Structure formats: structure tokens, C-alpha cells
Amino acid sequence: MNMPHDLAPIPLVDLKTQSRALKAEVLERMGAVIDEARYILGQEVQQFEDAFAAYCQTAHCVGMANGTEALHMALRALEIGPGDEVITAGNSFAATALAVEYAGADCVLVDVSPQDFNLDVTLIERAITPRTKAIIPVHLYGQPADMTAICQLARQHGLKIIEDAAQAHGAEHGGRRCGSFGDIGCFSFYPGKNLGAFGDGGAAVTDDPALAEKLRALRNYGQKQKNRHDLLGFNCRLDTLQACVLLAKLRHLEDWTQRRRKVARWYREELADCDVVLPAEREDARHVYHLFVIRTARRDALIANLAEQQIACGIHYPHPLNRAQPFRQARTVPPDLPECSRLAGEIVSLPMYPEMTRPQVARVAAAVAAFATSQESAHESV
Ligand SMILES: Cc1ncc(COP(=O)(O)O)c(C=O)c1O
Known part of the structure; x- marks a missing residue:
């Protein structure tokens, strides 16, 4: 079917x-x-x-x-x-x-x-x-x-x-x-x-x-x-x-990279007014968008909401390395890695691959935006 x-x-x-x-x-x-x-x-x-x-x-x-x-x-x-x-x-x-x-x-x-x-x-x-x-x-x-x-x-x-x-x-x-x-x-x-x-x-x-x-x-x-x-x-x-x-x-890598960068541009356009943090692109850099990672405080709820709409997301990675058993003894600078910890709780990787179409990007972005808006109004009505 x-x-x-x-x-x-x-x-x-x-x-x-x-x-x-x-x-x-x-x-x-x-x-x-x-x-x-x-x-x-x-x-x-x-x-x-x-x-x-x-x-x-x-x-x-x-x-x-x-x-x-x-x-x-x-x-x-x-x-x-x-x-x-x-x-x-x-x-x-x-x-x-x-x-x-x-x-x-x-x-x-x-x-x-x-x-x-x-x-x-x-x-x-x-x-x-x-x-x-x-x-x-x-x-x-x-x-x-x-x-x-x-x-x-x-x-x-x-x-x-x-x-x-x-x-x-x-x-x-x-x-x-x-x-x-x-x-x-x-x-x-x-x-x-x-x-x-x-x-x-x-x-x-x-x-x-x-x-x-x-x-x-x-x-x-x-x-x-x-x-x-x-x-x-x-x-x-x-x-x-x-x-x-x-x-x-x-032979195709350059073309795929250009397409990944285009998908990222589409995400930026579609999510420009949305209450999530988009990934910054350094001015001196060519980012090749292995992953397109956004940030939101309501990460787990967002992933569950998108999954209901058949949109798969990822978390890269859910725990900083100092929380993993083999590295518990590692020296950390500063102690406990506050930014790594915060990011681990907020990051979401949205679908990203060279063959993604604009309608697919628009559908993902609309789902993210609808979720962000619903959370905002729920917050306001409390
Ligand atoms: C940042 C980083 N380092 C190292 C590796 C290890 O590569 P591999 O899985 O090919 O051993 C990966 C990927 O898996 C990675 O994403």
C-alpha cells in the first residue's frame, strides 16, 4: 500500500x-x-x-x-x-x-x-x-x-x-x-x-x-x-x-555536501520565527551538516510529538562523556562540564540527508513550529 x-x-x-x-x-x-x-x-x-x-x-x-x-x-x-x-x-x-x-x-x-x-x-x-x-x-x-x-x-x-x-x-x-x-x-x-x-x-x-x-x-x-x-x-x-x-x-561527495547545505538553508528559512535555537554556522567555516542539531528545553516531548507524525529524530549524544562508565575518572575542565551537560538535555538532530526534498523539510519544520507554539500557549495559560 x-x-x-x-x-x-x-x-x-x-x-x-x-x-x-x-x-x-x-x-x-x-x-x-x-x-x-x-x-x-x-x-x-x-x-x-x-x-x-x-x-x-x-x-x-x-x-x-x-x-x-x-x-x-x-x-x-x-x-x-x-x-x-x-x-x-x-x-x-x-x-x-x-x-x-x-x-x-x-x-x-x-x-x-x-x-x-x-x-x-x-x-x-x-x-x-x-x-x-x-x-x-x-x-x-x-x-x-x-x-x-x-x-x-x-x-x-x-x-x-x-x-x-x-x-x-x-x-x-x-x-x-x-x-x-x-x-x-x-x-x-x-x-x-x-x-x-x-x-x-x-x-x-x-x-x-x-x-x-x-x-x-x-x-x-x-x-x-x-x-x-x-x-x-x-x-x-x-x-x-x-x-x-x-x-x-x-565522486558524488561534493554534490551531496552542497545538497546537505541546501537542506540546512531550507530549515533555517522555515524555522526562522520558531522558538527553538538553530545551529550557528561559523563565518570562517564550511559546515557540511552531517547533522542538523537544534536546541529546545522541551526536547523529549518534541521528539515524542514528531515520532507520532512519523518523523524520526536523534540525540547526538544524550550523555556527556564524563557520565559514561569508562571515563568517570577523567579530569574535566571545568569540573562537571556544565555546557556539555546542558546541551545533552536540549539537543535534537532533525532529519538530514542529501536527498531530502523541500516539502519534507517544510513538513518537519511545520511540525517543530506547531509543537513550539503549542508549548508557548500552554505556558501562557498557566
Ligand atoms: C566524532 C566521532 N569520532 C569517532 C567515530 C568513530 O568512528 P567509527 O564508528 O568508524 O569507528 C565516530 C563515528 O562513529 C564519530 O562520530
């Missing part, structure tokens, strides 16, 4: 439309891999690495099994481990802090700016101690962190930078691509990401040839040459079959 268009469910993310359009090309590429049985580090991995390095404006890209391992390998490549502190944002996805723990270092969680949801640079400075070795800025939701200020601070204090660009493929700060500012930039190709595989995938990009060589060895049992294990390595290579998917998709 076909649903009337204006009642059809609106998902948070639509992976099917994009995958259907590319299925024939992906299957053809995968067929060639299967025919030659080049499953591990086949030529498609290198082809994708070259193309993605160029896309990120970096000299090198090393494909990884996922974004978490890209971060973990980046920390290992920079020889950050026990006794070292690594500063990151308290509102990130758990993987950022997990990678620091895998390396044996101590994660220091810093509060964020409620304007752009990214690390508050003045607080990073307060968090630095003699043990601090690196900063991991997270370009959360696709909005670049203030890399000019962060790079300057890192230079002053002799700190490494590993960018967590898992949500920020193609995002720019001052015209330069995210991932290209730090010593190493890390990406995730989890299926729902702006560039997503048909399974897990990730990458680390860098301009430093020695770091690139080390990352290549680290992901492949520590081998620089076959059967010479010079490093304590891991097994976290990007699959050749996933590289086929990523090669097919990368």
Missing part, C-alpha cells in the same frame, strides 16, 4: 536511495575484486587513499578498519601512551575518548561552546599540564572547530593535534579542509557518515611521509616489509570491498 506522500515516514537518515543509485557501479567494482581474489590491501585501497588524500588536501591517506582505529593508530604513531594526557571535547561520540584509553593515555575532557558545539579554546588552555601531549579537536556535526586558535595554542605549548573529522568530510575552516590542519586527521566511513561504506571503514590523513609510513605499518601487524614486525602493530586495514564502495561514492 502506498502512503499518501504527506504522511510517509521521514527517516533521520536515508541510506537506501543513495545505495540504490550506486549499486550497479559498486557491484561491478566488487566483481573485479572477487574475480582476482584481492580482498586484503587490493589496488582499490591505494586508489581510494590517493583520491581521498587529494580530497582532503593532504599528501597521504592511510585506509583503516574504522574511525576509532584511525584515532587509535594516530595516537600510537605519535607515540602517545601511558603517563600522557590528551585533551578532547566532552560532548563527542565515545569513540574519541575510547581511542585515547586504548593507547593507554589519560583523556582530559574539556567543555564546549554552546554556539558551535565545539571545544572552547580558552578552556583548552586551562586544561594543559606538563603531561599534556595532544589535543583532539572534534569537528562535531560537520562544523569545523576553531583550528586557527587551536593550532596556535598547540604550537605555543608544543602539543600534537589529531583531528577527529569523523563527521566532517569536506568541511573547511578558512578555505582549508578539515583533517589537513593537524599532524594527523581521522575519518570514519561508518555507513551513516557523509561518506559512508557498506560496513565499517576509516582513514588517517597526514602531510608527513614518515607518519604515513608508520600508520601503514601500524595497521598491518607492524610490518614495514612482509614478515618484518618492527612495531607493535595491529590488524585494522580498510577492506578492499569497502574501498570499492568509497571509490564509487567519493
